[in-house]
Amino acid sequence: MIQRHQRIVFWCLVVCIIGMGVLLAVGRQRGRQRIAALADEETPLDAPTAMAETVTLDLANDADGSIAPASRQIALPEEPNARARALIDHLIAEYALPGSAHALPPGAAVAEVFLVPLPLVGYTTDSTSSATKDGGFRPTVPVAQSDPDPVQPKQPGGELAVIDLHSTFVNQHPSGVEVESLTLRSILGTLHANLPQIEQVRFLVDGQARETLAGHADLLRTYPAADTTSGATAANGGQSN
Amino acid sequence: MIVLDPAHGGVDSGSQISDTTVEKNVTLALAFRLRSLLTARGFSVVMTREEDAAAVPNAAGSPMTLDDRAGIANRADAAACLVLHATRSGNGVHLYRSELEASKAQPFVAPWMTAQAAWIPQSQRLESQMTAAFSRSGLALVASNASVRPIDSMTCPALVVELAPSGDDADSINDTDYQQRVALAIAGELVFWRSQVQPPSRLPAPASATVRQAAPSDAAGAQP
Secondary structure, eight states: OHHHHHHHHHHHHHHHHHHHHHHHHHHHHHHHHHHHHHTTTSSOOOOSSOOOOEEEEEEEEETTTTTEEEEEEEEOSSSHHHHHHHHHHHHHHHHHHHTTTSOOOOOOOEEEEEEEEESSSSEEOOOSGGGOTSSSSSOEEEEEOSSOOOOSSSTTEEEEEEEEOOOHHHHSSOOOOHHHHHHHHHHHHHHHHOTTTTTEEEEEETTTOOOOOSSBSSSSSSSEOOOOOOOHHTTTTOOOO | OOEEOOOOOBBBBOOOSSOOHHHHHHHHHHHHHHHHHHHHHOOEESSSSEEEEEEOTSSOBOOOOHHHHHHHHHTTSSSEEEEEESSSSSSSEEEEEEEEOOOOSBOOOGGGGGGGGGHHHHHHHHHHHHHHHHHHTTTTEEEEOOOBBGGGGGOOOEHHHHHHHOSSOOOHHHHHHHHHHHHHHHHHHHHTTTTOOOOBBBBBOHHHHHHHHHHHHHHHHHHH
16 A cells, blocks of 8 residues: 555656656757757858868068968858958967967957958038938938048959957057067968958057057058068068078 | 167056066167267267157157157258167067158158158168178077058158067066177167268159249248
8 A cells, every 4th residue: 555645755756757858848949949040140240151271371480570371271251351350360369379489369359350442432421402302311422532642452353451450459469569560461461362352451459540559560551461471571671580 | 960769768668578677778778878889989869768758859748759759860860760679579689671662752742651761772771781780790680671650750761670688588688798789780880871871862842832932032022
């Protein structure tokens, strides 16, 4: 004869087992839905969507002030802005590895990269009286910049890359003419090697212009994207021994 | 005339070279050492700062900007302008000239941000000769191009001289013998450079500028 309290314990255990089973099933279903949602509209824009490809990173060396090309297999996004950003992120990640010849702090360096077609064109509101629309709005019209000698593309389709750096990266960057110049030259060379349509590069920090990277290298000027490896620099007058 | 620009100063300490050494003190010490050697060789030397904080001349208390430093250099009409920096990365001496592309001649009114362009061939020659001088002195050297303000605004043969430690110890940058070797190599080379420097040719003034220049004297002549 089974006692009453034993029957109560038995049925309580049965109820608990069924409840846990239901919770597990619901949790699993929610997990599936979350993964499905990530694979659809919430996929990050710069997630790699292609197979790994061979890219060239221009890697700097503080010991002799040189920059040498190195090949890496990296999966990059297709969209050019995201591609440029991913290239720089991979480059900076290389420098954050232990034993790097150009040691930089780990962490995200680039907030965004914007590719702008050259020559630069600005926009202004149309001031002609006939341009006023209903409600008093005036349309915008493209205008050439006031600079009489604007930056012109060397090739049709040439672009200006505006690289917006994180202030956390810039504030932790080692200070010195050589170490700062090598970082910039490394970025310029890597962009030139992999995205040849980029002809000019400008730098921002948290969306604002900043005078220097870490007290030395000029961040206000527009840099030409060019081959910055040591062989090319030596041919232009630079040398080291 | 030689212009020495010991970079940083005051609240701008520059890079932290070691626990006890900051860049602004190293650049000033090297500048004083160089000034002594250059003066002994018959040069007149202008320094953009002679104490910790750089102040605008005739405006005591106003901190000196990078443009102010370039202005001092440009008014000196110098045979060479040396911007002195220091770093803990690398070894020996790092020598840089401007990254600007050389222009054939100096325009009548040079754009401030690219005024160095007309002087690039001279700066390139000075860098080449300075490189040879450092090699003769047995000093480790990296020579290249860099964009370091205010060198792009200078109208003189201009170089950035960045002093790095002589060995693995960052504090070796303060070694007086080491700094003296570097200063001797620079001063010795500038003696040879003095007879070689040639200002770039100047483009003629545009017609409108000529008219504007002539206007004041014309007006004076018209007065009774």
